[in-house]
Amino acid sequence: MHGKKEQEEYIRKGQWEAEEDEVLLNHVKKYGPRDWSSIRSKGLLQRTGKSCRLRWVNKLRPNLKNGCKFSLEEERVVIELQAQFGNRWAKIASYLPGRTDNDVKNFWSSRQKRLARILQTSATTFRSQKNKTKVPSFLDVPTLEAPKFSSSSEGEPSSKPQTCTLPYIDNSEVIQMVSLPDLIKSELPSSDTIHVEQEFTLFENYKSTEQIAFPQIPELQNGLTFSMENQDLVPTIEEPCFIEDLCPFDVSEFGIGPQHPFGFPFFEPPGSCRFGTRDAIDNFKISDSFFDDLPVDMFDHMDPPASPSNL
């Protein structure tokens, strides 16, 4: 009785079969990449229009770099654009031929997890050291939460606050800042050490290039270049509330300060490293790169950078 109706209402989910891809491709050939809902209404596939569109965009579209790891150059672009646009993956993906928003999103997510894992390892090391004397209260803060402002090109503030929780870090393991030499030379698993070195290599290449050419990025040809000066869009230590925002507690309690060996070695005064002389860069190369690798959420409650479109 209801068999036919039930069949019509049935929506297939999960992995796509080759036959389904074929049907979808035929539809696009005939009608172009649109009218996704009609695929189901015509009985061609038992997938939702959304699902069909997603399949086309992410897997079937021509010229996709499926199964291809992000190149160093692509990583640079993603990191830079994420700092400017925030999590607007579709926009970021539009700068990367052959990459989809899903690709970029997954890449970023993996990268964040990797960095969080590295930092967690260092935090655990630090905590075990500090436990011998005193347990810092801030280590027990469950999560970092701050009102999030969009860093999109429009610059509009997000209406709803978002938590900046860190994946793979349980509530008792809040990220701590550790000097890079400690991080690399301490008990990091060798695989993590390799990751750290890879990340640093990436940024070293980035910085040593001074200005990266992105001929394929149309918007950037309108006066905006990815020069090191644009890194000023990222808050730096000289900003008044930086330490307070980052560490809402008395850091001196832990002996953390510019003079302290454990301090924030990557928070140098402007000019000393980030955009300074080659010697300065050489002296601080590791910590400098590490600064860029901090979770971007960390800066979300600060004023968004100027929109590229407004520059």
Added chain:
DNA sequence: AAACCCAGCAACCGCTCTGTA
């Protein structure tokens, strides 16, 4: 060899945006 862990990926869900009647 088996069990387990985990990173990466594919796909879904819910919300917002946009076009149109």
Added chain:
DNA sequence: ATACAGAGCGGTTGCTGGGTT
């Protein structure tokens, strides 16, 4: 001006394969 449908986007989830124990 409004309602509706389709499209797009970002967040999240679940699966899979490779690595480790």
